[in-house]
Amino acid sequence: MLNAIEMILICLVAQAALTDLALRKIPNVLILSGLLLALILHLLSGQPGAPLSQWLAGGCAGFFLFLPLYLLRGMAAGDVKLMAMVGAFVGPWQAVQIAALSAQLGGAMALWMWWRYSSKVSVGIPYGVAIALGTVGVVAWRHH
Template sequence: MLNAIEVILICLVAQAALTDLAMRKIPNVLILSGLMLALILHLLSGQPGSSVSLWLAGGFAGLFLFLPLYLLRGMAAGDVKLMAMVGAFVGPWQALQVAALSALIGGAIALLMLLWSGRWRDSARNLRLICKPLLLRLLGVPLMPVPLPPQASVGGIPYGVAIALGTVGLVAWQHH
């Protein structure tokens, strides 16, 4: 049986996924509401000190797990904030599990989108452009970094969907 925290979390990530699919954006009001709900629910759980520390540790874990991807421009800020919200609900260890599961699901979604759109050749070209200088540097050849040509991106994915599916997957796994 799902508890209140899990039900509310699933509703929030489902809304984030739907909004991400429709608008390619996850609203800050959804994230802030989720963070406050997580805090309130943890406080009502009956463990005064540990509930706030679990909320904080989970939120920071969720934030810092995807922050490097945002800084490398591989992920949008809304996705990072959504992962922080999920972490605030589930705590740091489960935030790591959700992030790992979301990364696997996100990779599968990305591959499906590349195949569906027919842009897999462009993606392979971009990967070659990125990896060639890195491989040559590993072999000791001094090179300048080669930037991708303008508009070389093959598109983004609605990563809120991957985070939502990762969250639901973790909750389902805990109850099987």
């Protein structure tokens, strides 16, 4: 059964994916709200050091995993910030797992879009969808 942190995270990444599909943007207010919620939930968890070890380390891990892709112009800033928010919820190790699965799903989406549009139109990949699916996949696998 999912805990409160996981349920809130899934709701947030689902909203990010829907917004990314519709507008090709992930709103900063969604990211900042998620970061604040993750911090509050970690503080309320009662585990000593949880905010530092999980929230900060996870957020940094998520951010720095996708930052090179942003710097190479292969990803938008909203996607990098979304991965930082996801990392703040789940911690550094799960952030790495989610980033790896998201990269695979994003690659599959890129191939499908290339096949579907066959270079006629330059379309960006709504990578928020890949991050959301990667998050759900890793969270679901933990409860398998």
